[in-house]
Amino acid sequence: MLEIHELEMQETLIRTVNLKKYYKLGRRYFSGHSAVLKALNGVTLNIQAGETLGLVGESGCGKSTFGRLLVRLERPTSGEIYFKGEDISFYKEAILRPLRKNMQIVFQDPYSSLNPKMTVGDIVSESMRVHNLYPKSEIDERTIELLCLVGLTPEDRKKYPEAFSGGQRQRIGIARALSVKPEFVVADEPVSALDVSIQAQIVNLLLEIQEKFNITYLFITHDLRLVEYICDQVAVMYLGRIVEFANTEDVYKNPLHPYTRMLLSSQPGSDFDTKLPTEKIYMDVPSPLNLPSGCVFYPRCSQKRDACVKEVPILRDFGLNHQVACHLIN
């Protein structure tokens, strides 16, 4: 453990401890009980400054919820979120607002995340005005600078979002996030709605910006190829829990959790399955409304034991900061 600490020169920018988010759904008709959707079920995770942490998992596993909690678009049910050592988990909006300029989010859908009635200039400059970052006279200049930075033209600030393609809209969304000079950006599936040839442009833009401004990313995606390509560390999420966490290389070369192996070998055209014991895919993901007891993965796991059904496995470190939550691994 000592060695790891010595290696870690970077500071931890974001830290969550046992973070939970439950959603209460409407009452069921006859039983009268209201159903509880457990979107996040105790997530403990560190994000180092200047790094890119990839968060992968199937749809509905809680990745977006986690991202939205980190930038406090939502309030956790319980647990702690530390931003630079400050516990922001239950801050009220007024206290939170000055902190918001440090953390921004880029959304998945470039069509619904831009207000169609605002000009691009207004969209990009709104946060600067809200946070009073610059004198009024400088805001226009700064907007132009931002648009040029993301590959748009100064004239574009007078147009409305409808005039732009998906890729260009995502550039606008990135300019908006950058306008307040954030230290931390949640990129929630930023390229999955885009065409292949446009995806690369946007990924490159995000990487360029990271180098220029030393931004820390939480990169949420289901594209395993992309994660391998750009992320320093990977967290694999399954039904609201982290099941594996490690450096990207370790996850791809030596995936330990059966779920990670299942994910990697499902990637079409992958060469993972040649080396790894391929996990057979048994069934679909269970509903988060009715989570399995014990390890949430056991109904789909081919190697399950008695302990898996009864006990929730905790995330344990297996050396070199490779953490896995699985009863099968010793």
Place this chain on the structure above:
Amino acid sequence: MKSHKKDHPLLTIRGLKTEFRLQDNKVLRAVDGVDLSIRAGEIHGLVGESGCGKTVAALSVLRLIRWPGYISDGQVVWQSEDLLKLKKKEMQKIRGKEISMIFQEPMTSLNPVFTIGTQLADVMRLHDGLSKNQALNKAVELLGIVKIADPYRRIKEYPHQLSGGMRQRVMIAMAISCQPKLIIADEPTTALDVTIQKQILDLMKEIQEKTGTSFILITHDWDVILEIATKVAVMYAGRIIEYFTAKDLYRNPMHPYARALVQSIPRKRNKESSTKRLKAIAGNVPDLADLPVGCKFSPRCPDVFEQCVEVEPTLKEIAPDHLVRCWKYMN
């Protein structure tokens, strides 16, 4: 039997053109001269970005194009019969019976107010003249084939009670219900998670191996093609720009667009390259109502020369089973 069938294409598309009339009387050329032939037992990939015409081409084969769209030219020869010349009634006998289709969005392509069983049975009652009970029994059998657990219970359920992966299995069950010779699958796994995608692709492969059904697989994901297809046609702006065997997909693409796309897909980063950058293709997908004169890729092409801007190249065979539409290889 297989060998003599293999020589005769099951479906041949020649010079297919499908256009859409826009409000200001402009014409959008969604499919602009596509030639393709599919042999029995082949899984044939059709890849391209959104708006390249791959879906419209497939819908044209089944004559499912509605005004303001229309097929303006070409032939779709199905076992020596031109489908474009058939009467409506005759076409209905082919659609769903000999050629069937799987759509991208399993949520919207099933009717929410009928049970799975009814919807499956309807197809077989219509095409194969089965009674209701016979058809329902067959439906149970089909759900078993597509590996849906507990089929007796499932046929009584409605689409909203099934997960996305299961709905897509039902769509596949429906598509194979009348033993078609060709199934057109339009982005069958795009809306699904990777693990479910794997299951669906494996299922399609299994059906192809067991029954010899041909598939046209439309997708934007090269890796999906690599996984199950034998031949692949790459489309750009309504035309095929490259046609080759799927195993050459990453190894030997020739057209500058295909090459650039391969490089823009994140692959394992090699240790030596310090930069993380992907090779992006500049510019955007062209507007189909306002296409450039020469080669449609010329505005984005890194190797463009004068000829490219003026005259459009034709699809030329440069090696056995490898066709490219590019001036670089014309001489």
